[in-house]
Amino acid sequence: MESKVVKTEGNGGYERNFVSLEITDKEFSSFADLIYRLTGIYITDKKRQLVISRLTKRLKFFGFGTFSEYYDFLHDPAGVIEVREFINQITTNKTDFFREAHHFDFISDTMLPGLHNQNERSVRFWSAGCSTGEEPYTLAIILLETIESFKSRGSWDVKILATDLDTNVMKRTVAGVYEEAKLKPISSALRTKYFSPAGPGLFEAKPILKNLITVKRLNLMDPYPFKKGFNGIFCRNVLIYFTQEDRKRVVNKMHAHIRPGGFLFLGHSESLLADSMGFRNLGHTIYQKL
Numbered sequence: 642m643e644s645k646v647v648k649t650e651g652n653g654g655y656e657r658n659f660v661s662l663e664i665t666d667k668e669f670s671s672f673a674d675l676i677y678r679l680t681g682i683y684i685t686d687k688k689r690q691l692v693i694s695r696l697t698k699r700l701k702f703f704g705f706g707t708f709s710e711y712y713d714f715l716h717d718p719a720g721v722i723e724v725r726e727f728i729n730q731i732t733t734n735k736t737d738f739f740r741e742a743h744h745f746d747f748i749s750d751t752m753l754p755g756l757h758n759q760n761e762r763s764v765r766f767w768s769a770g771c772s773t774g775e776e777p778y779t780l781a782i783i784l785l786e787t788i789e790s791f792k793s794r795g796s797w798d799v800k801i802l803a804t805d806l807d808t809n810v811m812k813r814t815v816a817g818v819y820e821e822a823k824l825k826p827i828s829s830a831l832r833t834k835y836f837s838p839a840g841p842g843l844f845e846a847k848p849i850l851k852n853l854i855t856v857k858r859l860n861l862m863d864p865y866p867f868k869k870g871f872n873g874i875f876c877r878n879v880l881i882y883f884t885q886e887d888r889k890r891v892v893n894k895m896h897a898h899i900r901p902g903g904f905l906f907l908g909h910s911e912s913l914l915a916d917s918m919g920f921r922n923l924g925h926t927i928y929q930k931l
């Protein structure tokens with residue numbers, strides 16, 4: 642099969658594209674419908690090349706010559722087990738430690754001191770769409786560092802729930818192993834404190850971080866099975882993949898799971914009409930539940 646490297650959005654920016662496979666308009670719209678039904682990810686024609694490039698790997702793996710054969714396989718009892726891998730191929734997982742660092746500054750400078758002053762010692766965060774774990778691990782570092790800085794620390798109960806739809810990135814979050822280049826945004830003092838060498842050029846998050854984080858599979862389109870509310874929800878760079886209606890639906894569901902006075906953190910291009918949705922806009926894509 643002939644191949645060339647093309648530039649695509651996310652996942653490192655470049656992907657191998659097997660050019661010999663064509664997708665018909667009908668096949669493309671069937672896949673776009675299926676992706677939407679399974680994930681809420683809304684695929685327009687602009688993403689045609691990305692869909693071809695990501696799915697061609699799976700077609701090649703199974704030896705299918707057309708996209709229709711792969712589509713039929715996904716609907717066949719024999720292909721049920723492939724559905725997760727199909728979804729994994731479609732998600733875009735770009736993330737970084739300390740991405741949009743102002744959110745972490747807000748937590749250490751404003752949010753946690755506020756809880757501390759109110760004698761609150763229990764903190765619950767949800768990283769929704771956690772990808773490979775850089776976001777929940779950054780949160781864990783910030784929470785531990787901030788608590789350590791308080792004069793009267795007391796004993797805090799900190800928990801971070803990290804969820805994603807993509808089972809491959811979930812495994813990587815659980816493993817907590819990163820290439821050295823990925824750790825660049827973390828100061829060397831914090832790197833030494835919170836990561837151990839784990840092979841050539843690799844570093845693993847220490848148990849003190851891992852113990853705070855629970856990783857679960859959750860489709861944001863499904864009902865949320867939580868009994869208690871969160872002090873903060875991170876839902877960053879996920880809503881961009883959804884339709885305007887689905888974004889609203891997700892934010893409304895999240896609103897119901899934030900404690901009064903708690904916070905919603907969105908990605909830089911995901912601003913809300915906050916007042917109409919039960920939040921006060923604090924700027925920098927930080928929203929406080931009214």
Ligand SMILES: C[S@@+](CC[C@H](N)C(=O)[O-])C[C@H]1O[C@@H](n2cnc3c(N)ncnc32)[C@H](O)[C@@H]1O
Pocket residue numbers: 680681682732733734735736737740769770771772773776804805806807810859860861862876877878879882908
């Ligand atoms: C671009 S990453 C963002 C990672 C991180 N939040 C950040 O801002 O760095 C988007 C993540 O959302 C996940 N995702 C996409 N659709 C989802 C859905 N319906 N339910 C749960 N997670 C989803 C993807 O698998 C991917 O890991």
